[in-house]
Amino acid sequence: MDLNFLSCPRIICKAGSLSQVGDLVCELGGSRVLLVTDPGIVACGFSEQAMSSLGAAGIAVEIFDRVAADPPMAIVSEAVGFAKSFGADAIIGLGGGSSLDTAKVVALAAASGQTIDGMIGVGKAIGQRLPLIQIPTTAGTGSEVTSVSVLTSAKQEKLAVYAPQLLPDIALLDAALTLGMPRKITAATALDAMVHAIEASTSRTRKNLISDGLADKALSLLGQNLPRVLDTPSDLAAREAMLLGATLAGMAFINASVGSIHALSYPLGSHFHVPHGHGNALVAAPVMRFNLVVAEAEYAHLAKVFLPNRTFASNAEAANSLISAMEEMFAASGLETRLSQLGISADAVPAMAREVTTGLTRLIANNPCDMSYDDVVSLYENVL
Numbered sequence: 001m002d003l004n005f006l007s008c009p010r011i012i013c014k015a016g017s018l019s020q021v022g023d024l025v026c027e028l029g030g031s032r033v034l035l036v037t038d039p040g041i042v043a044c045g046f047s048e049q050a051m052s053s054l055g056a057a058g059i060a061v062e063i064f065d066r067v068a069a070d071p072p073m074a075i076v077s078e079a080v081g082f083a084k085s086f087g088a089d090a091i092i093g094l095g096g097g098s099s100l101d102t103a104k105v106v107a108l109a110a111a112s113g114q115t116i117d118g119m120i121g122v123g124k125a126i127g128q129r130l131p132l133i134q135i136p137t138t139a140g141t142g143s144e145v146t147s148v149s150v151l152t153s154a155k156q157e158k159l160a161v162y163a164p165q166l167l168p169d170i171a172l173l174d175a176a177l178t179l180g181m182p183r184k185i186t187a188a189t190a191l192d193a194m195v196h197a198i199e200a201s202t203s204r205t206r207k208n209l210i211s212d213g214l215a216d217k218a219l220s221l222l223g224q225n226l227p228r229v230l231d232t233p234s235d236l237a238a239r240e241a242m243l244l245g246a247t248l249a250g251m252a253f254i255n256a257s258v259g260s261i262h263a264l265s266y267p268l269g270s271h272f273h274v275p276h277g278h279g280n281a282l283v284a285a286p287v288m289r290f291n292l293v294v295a296e297a298e299y300a301h302l303a304k305v306f307l308p309n310r311t312f313a314s315n316a317e318a319a320n321s322l323i324s325a326m327e328e329m330f331a332a333s334g335l336e337t338r339l340s341q342l343g344i345s346a347d348a349v350p351a352m353a354r355e356v357t358t359g360l361t362r363l364i365a366n367n368p369c370d371m372s373y374d375d376v377v378s379l380y381e382n383v384l
Contacts, residue, residue: 064078263360
């Protein structure tokens with residue numbers, strides 16, 4: 001076995017730890033920080049809390065708060081220019097996956113001088129990044145510990161930068177920042193993290209013993225605590241467990257990769273602005289049923305992790321129970337469960353299926369089963 005395991009070197013998981021961010025930047029040698037976030041985080045007051053800690057530590061700080069969902073490359077480029085003009089020597093990402101993905105690219109591009117276009121792809125990035133701290137406000141994307149940033153082109157295509165330089169110096173997990181999340185966002189982001197764990201466990205090309213262990217623990221934490229959080233949104237211990245679960249799932253999938261659930265989800269986000277976690281939840285069950293022919297034993301194992309109080313007569317029963325449990329959580333979330341409810345009609349299916357099978361082949365290759373254009377069409381039609 002020859003593993004090249006990627007990991008963020010330091011993870012802090014403690015409620016209230018946002019107040020430490022000023023001291024942490026000092027430890028990294030930063031004195032001029034660009035805080036990358038979005039208008040919603042500003043409205044919540046989280047950016048003000050971060051800036052207060054930074055100011056108390058004597059650090060100059062500017063805020064870029066124009067991050068948008070499915071981060072458009074034009075806005076990311078604007079943020080890079082902002083960092084350079086300010087003379088930033090450290091970057092903080094604060095928010096959901098879009099803010100964190102943007103912050104990673106800003107930290108690298110501002111230091112290396114490379115264009116964003118030049119970074120797109122696997123191993124295309126050059127140079128080193130600025131010191132980087134990532135602070136998630138949702139328990140879902142795992143972006144705080146991954147070496148990938150997913151951006152949206154002017155043509156509404158999902159493009160990704162894969163580079164080890166994108167791993168941050170510190171991931172700061174403060175569950176207090178997730179307390180005010182609406183029910184739908186809590187559920188969508190948790191389901192996203194569950195899909196990360198499931199797809200990492202069933203990756204055809206890159207799964208390994210370490211990623212499997214992380215995925216198991218992530219799925220256990222998420223499965224046991226999402227119902228608690230949906231019933232009692234103020235349960236800080238449960239929210240912290242979910243935040244840690246999402247981070248572990250991120251560590252799992254960045255090393256094992258994801259598969260066709262993500263492939264089918266991406267066009268929903270880039271063309272119809274369906275939030276990524278919601279998109280994954282929409283297509284997860286159909287894709288998993290499609291994969292049963294080869295992934296039954298792996299899904300059965302995950303069912304025992306996810307549903308520890310259940311007993312199963314066979315692998316088939318266990319695997320189907322895992323899929324049913326995911327569907328039940330999706331239904332209980334209050335999220336729309338059909339594409340038609342989101343204004344996506346059958347007319348959109350052929351173009352999305354072509355994008356999946358021609359532009360996202362790297363993900364299809366990781367799926368447990370081969371998947372053709374006709375298969376993808378059928379899967380989308382299953383959730384119309």
